[in-house]
């Protein structure tokens with residue numbers, strides 16, 4: 001059961017220690033399983049703290065910056081984030097960071113797959129499809145962005161960050177997601193893909209296979225290769241994995257829709273309006289009409305027929321890397337992109353809360369850790385109070401930041417308050 005068991009089974013961080021992480025030379029926080037409110041002026045280090053916590057999940061963290069940029073300027077190039085956390089596998093010590101020598105070894109290559117990547121799964125910065133999860137044996141990190149990264153569980157060194165998914169689920173909302181509904185489709189795909197990764201760790205592997213095969217096909221096309229056997233080989237891999245990606249997305253969207261319906265029944269007048277959403281894309285369409293094998297064959301055939309077009313375009317124009325998640329404000333029946341800024345934030349939070357609830361259900365009551373950066377911006381007092389009530393109901397350890405302590409009045413007495421100033425974090429009364 002997910003609801004009504006505040007704090008029970010929740011995933012939470014009990015102790016956090018930062019060393020040479022961005023603006024923090026050293027910081028220590030010991031806390032409880034409840035909500036955490038971090039208040040400080042602009043530039044004081046609030047987001048840095050959330051970013052450190054986000055590194056306890058696979059991939060590059062909430063700002064998606066290369067690891068070398070996370071080390072404190074003026075330090076030796078190393079940094080460490082260490083926590084004592086209550087996880088899906090019990091209480092463990094988790095550490096991650098960068099060794100000093102990684103700085104000199106690192107090559108500043110922002111996108112290692114210029115001909116194929118950049119549009120699928122946020123590959124232009126996330127390092128997302130370049131690490132592997134549990135289903136593929138946790139291979140080494142291949143991208144440059146996490147080079148030199150250390151991951152330790154209870155003191156023993158791990159290969160790659162994929163293993164972190166076995167311990168904690170972390171979901172975040174940042175101001176950069178404010179434009180989710182108005183920005184490019186790639187942002188919405190990234191949002192959906194990250195959401196899927198929380199409960200389908202094998203997704204990273206199939207997405208990675210698709211992306212690598214697409215990169216190889218694009219390269220052959222760019223090199224003027226017309227050999228059918230070579231191209232077909234990659235196109236077959238793209239078809240198999242592209243259909244698997246689409247199937248995982250359809251499954252996730254259906255599961256989310258069920259939770260959204262449940263939330264709507266429970267609270268028809270929620271401050272976080274229910275949304276309807278659907279996947280728009282030729283692969284998803286064909287998968288809804290045909291069997292998986294039929295959809296695979298059709299996609300492979302499309303790829304074969306569009307080689308010259310794709311050669312001219314210098315990219316593959318058909319595939320799951322072109323799909324979009326179309327969201328509508330349910331009660332208004334209006335496309336999310338036409339809603340007001342505040343309405344869009346409320347819709348986004350509705351989706352994120354539904355996702356957190358879905359995860360909680362699938363994890364036998366263990367709510368994910370929520371990182372909510374500048375969360376009170378754009379929310380009126382009623383919506384803020386509703387958000388805090390939802391967090392308490394979910395039993396999640398939510399780390400929330402803001403510049404104004406008063407914006408968190410409605411959660412006073414139920415949350416722990418912290419003050420951040422000039423790279424120092426202290427308990428606030």
Ligand SMILES: Nc1ncnc2c1ncn2[C@@H]1O[C@H](COP(=O)(O)OP(=O)(O)OP(=O)(O)O)[C@@H](O)[C@H]1O
Nearest residue numbers: 022023041042043044045046047048069071072073
């Ligand atoms: N590698 C680094 N070394 C030292 N300081 C850094 C590094 N990276 C960022 N900073 C500093 O961290 C500060 C920004 O911290 P952060 O983004 O957490 O601020 P914030 O409290 O969230 O601010 P805002 O309210 O404006 O969003 C800036 O002062 C920046 O100069």
